Amino acid sequence: MTGEMKFQPGPAPVLTGDERFTGLDHTVKDFWSYAARDLRSNVLRGVLAEWLVAKAVGAAEPRPEWDEFDVLTADGIQVEVKSSAYLQAWPQHDLSRISFSGLRSQKLGPENRYSGQRTFNADVYVFCVQTAQSHDAYDPLDVSQWDFYVLPRSHVESIGYRSIGLARIKSVTQQVSFDELAAAINQAAEATVWDTPE
Template sequence: MIKFSGEERIKDEKGGEISTIQDFWSWAYSNLTSNTQRGTYAEYLVSIALDAKAPTKTDWGPYDVLSSEGIRVEVKSSAYLQAWKQDNISKIVFGINQSHKYDYNSSAYNYDAELVRQADVYVFCVETCQNRNELNERDLSQWDFYVISSAQINKKLGAHKTVTLSKLVKIGAMKTSFSNLKQAVTEAYGG
């Protein structure tokens, strides 16, 4: 997979330069309040904190991030504020579905295998700001990270498909900052 720098030029059919990859990124991914972009951004933040092995994001993988120590991590994100108009802040809820293993190389799911949580550890990322005028997704002091092993989720929640933030805390998810995220993931993996 090619990792672009952003300086690469987009050319029209006659070879004329019309834009850059950076311009595309800015156009497509600037709204970090959007659920889709926030999720990808959260994966990026976790990959930085964990010194991830992959140089780029892999879509449709069995987990989101592979740490430098080989820990498979699933990243989930949620926020009180959304991209759309809200009358009230959102409740923090995360999807924790089990899944069939997906083989990225053959582009196929193994439907014969049992449903499982394929990561070793989950990181739940919460954009905590509740005032739209103060919202700044780039300010990591506005983020909380909750870490728990898949084994704990399996033991405490079984086949549940979603979990609230309060339930995560109740079953032992460790709240941490971005700066301490790598240590928290290592501890959750070892425990």
């Protein structure tokens, strides 16, 4: 079936957290406290990393979760954000090995159908590492506990895998702080432009 989509969602409302549920004596903030209680969890850590990158580059709007990249800068740079951490929200015998997966993904095409082919879809890839190695020290809200590694798409493509370890990333780029992140993304985007065939 082709043609115009019958049901088009409008923009998501911007919530403050003070909005009240109808028929329930609770607010959106109460829901957030329930749903997003532990920022160490894999899912929420990934969302937090995306938000940190978005704040670093001044991106105003979140991307739809099905989009082919995570953050769009004001200059139109498409950024894919990956996160990892040494500590998880569950008991561990050892610290986790830092690695990042899902570097290639399918694009969503016409009629909301996936292409069937996994490709590298962003201009720039940002690898975010939560560096705490003891739970007493772990503070996901402390940006100084995050290391960021930025690579242009061409470097990620040249590796050719759907996942990558931290040692490999460190062999081709240096860690940057949160304050250095926006400049590093712009620099990597320039490399992507120069590496793109005409």
